[in-house]
Amino acid sequence: MSSSTSSLEERYRQLGLTDGEYARIIERLGRAPGDVELAMLSLMWSEHCGYKHSRRLLRRLPNDGPHVLMGPGENAGVVDVGGGLAVAFKVESHNHPSAVEPFQGAATGVGGILRDVFAVGARPIAVLDSLRFGEPRSSERSRYLLDRAVAGIGHYGNSIGVPTVGGEIYFEGSYEQNCLVNAMCLGLAPHSRLIRSAAAGPGNVVVLLGALTGRDGIGGASVLASAELVGSEGGDQAKRPSVQIGDPFTEKKLLECCLELLDRELLVSLQDLGAAGLTSAASEMASKGGVSVRLDVGRVPLREPGMEPFEIMVSESQERMLCVVEPERVADVLGVCERWEILATTIGCVADGDSFQVLDAGVVIADLPVSVLVDDCPLYDLEPVPFAGALYEAPAAVLTGSETPAETLLALLRSPNLASRHPVFEQYDPIVQSRTVRRPDEADAAVLMLPDSSAIAVSIDGNGRRVACDPRRGAMEAVYECSANLACVGAEPLGLTNCLNFGNPEKPHVAWQLVEAVEGLALACEQLGVPVVGGNVSLYNEAPTGPIFPTPVVGMVGKLPHAEAAGRLGFTLAGDAIALVGPFEPSAVGSELSKLRGLPPVGELPVADAARIRVAHQAVRSRVRSGAFHSAHDVAEGGVAVALAECCIAAGLGASVLLPNGLDPFGEAPGRAFIVSGPREALAPFVVIGEVGGDALTIDGLLEVPLSELRDARDAGLREWV
Amino acid sequence: MRARVLVRPKAGILDPQGQAVERALPALGFDGVSNVHVGRLIELDVEDPERLPEMCERLLTNPLIEDYEIVASAQ
Amino acid sequence: MRARVLVRPKAGILDPQGQAVERALPALGFDGVSNVHVGRLIELDVEDPERLPEMCERLLTNPLIEDYEIVASAQ
Amino acid sequence: MRFGIVRFPGSCDDIDALQAAARVGEAVLLWHADHDLHEVDAVIVPGGFSYGDYLRAGAIARFAPVMAEVEEFAREGGLVLGICNGFQVLCEAGLLPGALLPNVSLKFVFRQVELEVVRAVGPFTGSLGFDPPTHPAPPFPRLSIPVKHTTGRYYAPDDELDRLEAAGQVLLRYAPGHNPNGSLRDIAGVCNESRNVFGLMPHPEHAVDPLTGSADGRRIFESMRSHVEQHVLA
Ligand SMILES: Nc1ncnc2c1ncn2[C@@H]1O[C@H](COP(=O)(O)OP(=O)(O)O)[C@@H](O)[C@H]1O
Ligand SMILES: [Mg+2]
Numbered sequence A: 001m002s003s004s005t006s007s008l009e010e011r012y013r014q015l016g017l018t019d020g021e022y023a024r025i026i027e028r029l030g031r032a033p034g035d036v037e038l039a040m041l042s043l044m045w046s047e048h049c050g051y052k053h054s055r056r057l058l059r060r061l062p063n064d065g066p067h068v069l070m071g072p073g074e075n076a077g078v079v080d081v082g083g084g085l086a087v088a089f090k091v092e093s094h095n096h097p098s099a100v101e102p103f104q105g106a107a108t109g110v111g112g113i114l115r116d117v118f119a120v121g122a123r124p125i126a127v128l129d130s131l132r133f134g135e136p137r138s139s140e141r142s143r144y145l146l147d148r149a150v151a152g153i154g155h156y157g158n159s160i161g162v163p164t165v166g167g168e169i170y171f172e173g174s175y176e177q178n179c180l181v182n183a184m185c186l187g188l189a190p191h192s193r194l195i196r197s198a199a200a201g202p203g204n205v206v207v208l209l210g211a212l213t214g215r216d217g218i219g220g221a222s223v224l225a226s227a228e229l230v231g232s233e234g235g236d237q238a239k240r241p242s243v244q245i246g247d248p249f250t251e252k253k254l255l256e257c258c259l260e261l262l263d264r265e266l267l268v269s270l271q272d273l274g275a276a277g278l279t280s281a282a283s284e285m286a287s288k289g290g291v292s293v294r295l296d297v298g299r300v301p302l303r304e305p306g307m308e309p310f311e312i313m314v315s316e317s318q319e320r321m322l323c324v325v326e327p328e329r330v331a332d333v334l335g336v337c338e339r340w341e342i343l344a345t346t347i348g349c350v351a352d353g354d355s356f357q358v359l360d361a362g363v364v365i366a367d368l369p370v371s372v373l374v375d376d377c378p379l380y381d382l383e384p385v386p387f388a389g390a391l392y393e394a395p396a397a398v399l400t401g402s403e404t405p406a407e408t409l410l411a412l413l414r415s416p417n418l419a420s421r422h423p424v425f426e427q428y429d430p431i432v433q434s435r436t437v438r439r440p441d442e443a444d445a446a447v448l449m450l451p452d453s454s455a456i457a458v459s460i461d462g463n464g465r466r467v468a469c470d471p472r473r474g475a476m477e478a479v480y481e482c483s484a485n486l487a488c489v490g491a492e493p494l495g496l497t498n499c500l501n502f503g504n505p506e507k508p509h510v511a512w513q514l515v516e517a518v519e520g521l522a523l524a525c526e527q528l529g530v531p532v533v534g535g536n537v538s539l540y541n542e543a544p545t546g547p548i549f550p551t552p553v554v555g556m557v558g559k560l561p562h563a564e565a566a567g568r569l570g571f572t573l574a575g576d577a578i579a580l581v582g583p584f585e586p587s588a589v590g591s592e593l594s595k596l597r598g599l600p601p602v603g604e605l606p607v608a609d610a611a612r613i614r615v616a617h618q619a620v621r622s623r624v625r626s627g628a629f630h631s632a633h634d635v636a637e638g639g640v641a642v643a644l645a646e647c648c649i650a651a652g653l654g655a656s657v658l659l660p661n662g663l664d665p666f667g668e669a670p671g672r673a674f675i676v677s678g679p680r681e682a683l684a685p686f687v688v689i690g691e692v693g694g695d696a697l698t699i700d701g702l703l704e705v706p707l708s709e710l711r712d713a714r715d716a717g718l719r720e721w722v
Numbered sequence B, C: 001m002r003a004r005v006l007v008r009p010k011a012g013i014l015d016p017q018g019q020a021v022e023r024a025l026p027a028l029g030f031d032g033v034s035n036v037h038v039g040r041l042i043e044l045d046v047e048d049p050e051r052l053p054e055m056c057e058r059l060l061t062n063p064l065i066e067d068y069e070i071v072a073s074a075q
Numbered sequence D: 001m002r003f004g005i006v007r008f009p010g011s012c013d014d015i016d017a018l019q020a021a022a023r024v025g026e027a028v029l030l031w032h033a034d035h036d037l038h039e040v041d042a043v044i045v046p047g048g049f050s051y052g053d054y055l056r057a058g059a060i061a062r063f064a065p066v067m068a069e070v071e072e073f074a075r076e077g078g079l080v081l082g083i084c085n086g087f088q089v090l091c092e093a094g095l096l097p098g099a100l101l102p103n104v105s106l107k108f109v110f111r112q113v114e115l116e117v118v119r120a121v122g123p124f125t126g127s128l129g130f131d132p133p134t135h136p137a138p139p140f141p142r143l144s145i146p147v148k149h150t151t152g153r154y155y156a157p158d159d160e161l162d163r164l165e166a167a168g169q170v171l172l173r174y175a176p177g178h179n180p181n182g183s184l185r186d187i188a189g190v191c192n193e194s195r196n197v198f199g200l201m202p203h204p205e206h207a208v209d210p211l212t213g214s215a216d217g218r219r220i221f222e223s224m225r226s227h228v229e230q231h232v233l234a
Helices: A008-014 A019-029 A035-044 A095-100 A102-118 A140-160 A220-224 A235-242 A248-263 A277-289 A309-314 A327-339 A370-374 A405-414 A464-469 A471-489 A508-528 A592-596 A610-626 A639-651 A707-719 B016-027 B049-060 C016-027 C049-060 D014-022 D065-075 D085-092 D122-128 D158-166 D218-233
Strands: A068-070 A077-082 A085-093 A123-133 A164-171 A180-190 A205-210 A269-272 A292-296 A320-325 A344-351 A355-360 A363-369 A436-438 A446-449 A455-461 A492-501 A532-538 A551-560 A577-581 A631-634 A655-657 A674-678 A687-692 A696-699 A703-706 B002-009 B033-046 B066-072 C002-009 C033-046 C066-072 D002-007 D026-031 D042-045 D079-083 D099-101 D109-117 D142-149 D153-155 D170-174 D187-191 D197-200
Touching (some): A008 A035, A019 A035, A019 A370, A035 A370, A077 A551, A085 A102, A085 A492, A102 A180, A102 A248, A123 A455, A123 A551, A164 A455, A180 A455, A180 A532, A180 A551, A205 A248, A205 A327, A248 A269, A248 B016, A277 A292, A277 A320, A277 A344, A309 A355, A309 A363, A327 A344, A405 A639, A405 A703, A464 A551, A471 A551, A471 A610, A471 A674, A492 A508, A508 A551, A577 A639, A631 A639, B033 B049, C002 C049, C033 C049, D002 D014, D002 D065, D014 D218, D065 D079, D079 D122, D079 D218, D109 D187, D153 D187
Parallel strands (some): A085 A532, A123 A164, A292 A355, D002 D042
Antiparallel strands (some): A077 A085, A205 A320, A205 A344, A292 A344, A446 A455, A577 A674, B033 C033, D099 D153, D109 D142, D109 D170, D187 D197
16 A cells, blocks of 8 residues: 555555445545545455454344353353363464465464453363365375474464364365364463453553564455455465464463453553554444544554654564553553563553554654444354355265275275374474373363363364355354264363364355355254354455365364363273264265365265264263273264274284174264273173174174274375375 | 584574573673674585585575575685 | 575485475576585674684584584675 | 582472472572572572573573582582483583483473482482492382483493492482483493482482372482581581
């Protein structure tokens, strides 16, 4: 916009505003906005900040629950975990920045979600990552993105001392040109330290904490997050100048500093700086508090000379926080910051009213009603049209269908979507902070011990291929599967967060995917009684060939009374009986096997009987807690055969089973059923299908594969690409 | 020919390493040091120096965040 | 004065970064490249260049594993 | 018995070390900017990414004010344990021989590794309770302890390595097949000549409770305690 030659239309269009939106701005203001105002409005009214196409939809999600302390609207959702402690959590996308520069994009994605969590006063205690890339076999770029994104997540999490305890990765052609990098963070806080972002107290001081402000991600929110990447001239070329560099060292000091400020009760409110930087942070704080803010850009410490006021107002420089402080506490605040070597600058104040004023050397350069910035952003109704036919290309066939069951099982274990994630998780520190009772691969959910030796469990899930087949049921399955994962370790769900990764919502069939998926999430949450306490939306994830698979990613947090009773997925004892628990009517639709056979993601997913699912999850949860079950593992991708193989590999023990008549060994119906093991008496009420022992997996009348072959196949699948 | 590629963070891009060094030096009694940047040095024997720029763009540097400079090596 | 410190791994010490680059280049169609080493480039403004060697010995390099070279910068 | 755990900006495993040490004695944090060791009987320089590991791992931390006191303390024979980043700091400070270079994989690695206790004598490995205590012949007694680092490849010139081995300063090695980073001669932990300063890449403070992995690392802290109780407090 500094290109003063360009006409007004060009300018606001470059900033991502439509003619209608610009007209609305003039109507609301009763005048034309100045340059700085235009920059601020264009970002606050971007999809990323304004939720133009999703806000109405999100109201459908249930967010009340007995344990909910803070729901959507705050930087992170917060649930009570007893003992005077609360857990804050949120998942957020950093898809487009990661597609431009995967290492820094993924790293700053982690940095951003950590700030959302300590912004509410919680100490980050765990990170999970949810990743989607194109096929590693056929796409060198996808291998590069995988390698760099994983390195970036590890770099930030490992360096700042927050364990990365879990995650998920899928490889599908539809993500080839639009990878997904979602990061989830959990934090722990005493109730007394929880804080909201609402500014309050006219006369109070606004203090900026952390890194210097540079020209990072100028216009990032509207250019990076809300436009179709590939649409722009030369793809990522156009985005190059705005790459943000993460500095976990500064964030570590910022985190410790903020928590000490809160422990000493020195702050009125706290807010992270994310998309749209100061503009978004300050206007959200003012809006929530029903007050005015006045900021002086001249006071903001800069990393680069000659930055224009609008650049300072929208800069997305990382590792910064904004807080409101009572005047008499400012000195103490600056003292704490100095001890932590954190730059702290008073840049403005809170006042009565509804105005966001920006001053430069005493001169007012922007004066906008907070309500116009935050509330008047147009909300668009979606125009969903169900999509008939195949929206996505059929994947390349790896199997012909003529393979033996044994060959099929090995192919599934070797497929990148199912293979061992070890080569990835090995690059993450899962144990720092000494709470980790279950590491990746030990159980279906990560388990973190609390001071009173109870524990919380967390899992993240979202199989886009199944949602592509059937957006509503696919989204429901994501919720079922998270709950099933928690049940496997003995945990009861407390709440969930979600990230809606979709294509261009202005396209009717994408709108339909979005509406159906949100409806599915809402239904499943109601069925299982799990409130949605937060989340994030990432739209316009498109390639010229079309949208990504609709990918709602669900992160669920639960609680178990005794950490030492946490379940494991691997069999534990030769001679134990094996049972199949839960209502299980799997089908080939949307299954990994159908993909390996080259079938496109179409067809109806199996219906789910919510009541019976609840009963099954409860049965597993209670018996894992009591120790009646020695192991529990939910049946997901690859069906019963793969689930059994995973239980064997994790244990280093074989098994021999006889499957119920007519049960498709590779059919899928995620979140419904479990493979459990234990003493025969304990399993008596369930469908006992076999016994643990030997050094091979034998499925009567179907296959017999030595343990070593199973392990080698599962280990090789991803290793060859990482 | 022995060549050197000097790789440095693009102007204006955050350089935490440079900042860390700049903060550390005064504490050791080294004053009067400023504008510190830390980058990478790549030294290599190359038969066809013509191709060096291309190598830099494609592999040796990350053009998104780094600038580079090719110098014929002293040796 | 603007100065450059070129830091390279001592001869004989395994340099996996250099090897990785050397392995990657042919795959991208760049042949005839050998003897690749990756080190560090430090650029700084110093009032008293006399003290640079001392800075290098004490902080900027680890003499056990690295050699360095100080060059006055082009700029 | 009082442990002091140094806290640099960017320390990550400081609280873990504090809690681990507190299982066998008293434990306090030592602030990097203080010139005071608060009368501790042993110092632990913990893991993490002090000063972001910028420039070289441990290079900047080693000049923190508190490190001057730690060096003094070490010269007077006080016990100093460096874990991971702490090991790097002690090498940079010249309190331990050698240096740590980037893993051969060039990647961060987390792994539960098997260690061989090459020498079960002295303040740090003395009461690992193995017989015979000195130069046990293979099979060496083993510990299961996690590693997690990007810069853990132990290096020293060949002649120096010969000297270290001859002098029995190599206390821990990665068991065959367990070397996660390309360390020369599989060295996982070395001590100084006078045996009161010890550094290792694996994280004993993350192996003090079976519930979170293994309890093998705890015995290193117990060794330190019994040494202090017998030789210092006695
Ligand atoms: N899919 C969703 N489900 C529930 N809440 C959501 C969802 N997407 C966004 N939210 C809520 O909307 C608010 C704004 O989201 P966001 O802009 O991501 O917050 P921030 O700017 O702090 O990152 C947050 O409170 C977030 O929890
Ligand atoms: Mg926020």
